[in-house]
Amino acid sequence: MTNVVSLLPKLKVTVIDCPVETWRDDASREAFNQLVQLKLDGYGSEYSHGALPLDGVDWVATHIMTSAVERDGTLKPLMSLRIATLDRCEEYNMPFPALALANSSGAELHRKSVEKTLERCRENKVRIGHSSSWTVLKSVRENKIMSNLLKEVVAAVHFSYEEDHGIQEMFCAGVTRFKADIYQQALGFELLQLDGKVLSPFAQKSLNGEFVNMLLQRTPSPLATECVQKHRDLWLNRTVFSDARHLPKEQQPQAQLKAA
């Protein structure tokens, strides 16, 4: 009998951190090109004209791309995710996506809730980010086994990145049509609240009015931790394109540390 697991492709994770800083590196530029194409394809198969999966924050955020390793060793991108921390957005004078999203969609209660959280995080020196742009190629997600595997992997890379970079809280917006908000809750995200009241889904303007739930994660769930452990090797063997000063302290070159 054929072992189903042996038919699954070997996966490789690539982290493209702040592409504007690594633009001179041919390999980083090539990876970023692939990422842009993946985002266009992943979103393009679900949304009508005008729903742009790209913006200025893409240049300064961190993109985590998962690819299949082909027989000849080349990478075929399957899934990506973007993480933008508040401090990174401020460093480059870019809008923080959670706030921009609520603002541009006219979601006033969500905007207030995000602002309150940001205020608390600033006061308590809590590092916070926004996780978004999760997409999987349509042809790949049609295969339920691959779709389930990639859901584990997206959790693994998301929470491994959080851990490595000391990110304590994370916003996201989950598209209800794809039950993304349900999966995010299973991973430890909670629906946004304002004055003790849970907020409802709203129409996201930049996605042509697609309904999303906004969520905030403070503690990873047991499922999230399980995914991190299960796919630890994938994370440890990742390729990283990053400017040295954006790496966690223990990954920075010694000379950089001495200068700091």
Ligand SMILES: CC(C)(COP(=O)(O)OP(=O)(O)OC[C@H]1O[C@@H](n2cnc3c(N)ncnc32)[C@H](O)[C@@H]1OP(=O)(O)O)[C@@H](O)C(=O)NCCC(=O)NCCS
């Ligand atoms: C979000 C995404 C990565 C999830 O991928 P996935 O979970 O592997 O697979 P699918 O999206 O195909 O399916 C997820 C669920 O939504 C359901 N679904 C998918 N398309 C649907 C539709 N048009 N109408 C109703 N339900 C739909 C599926 O039946 C499935 O339900 P199940 O889990 O009960 O079986 C993928 O849908 C995607 O890339 N979407 C475009 C980009 C996007 O909107 N990203 C924002 C995510 S917050």
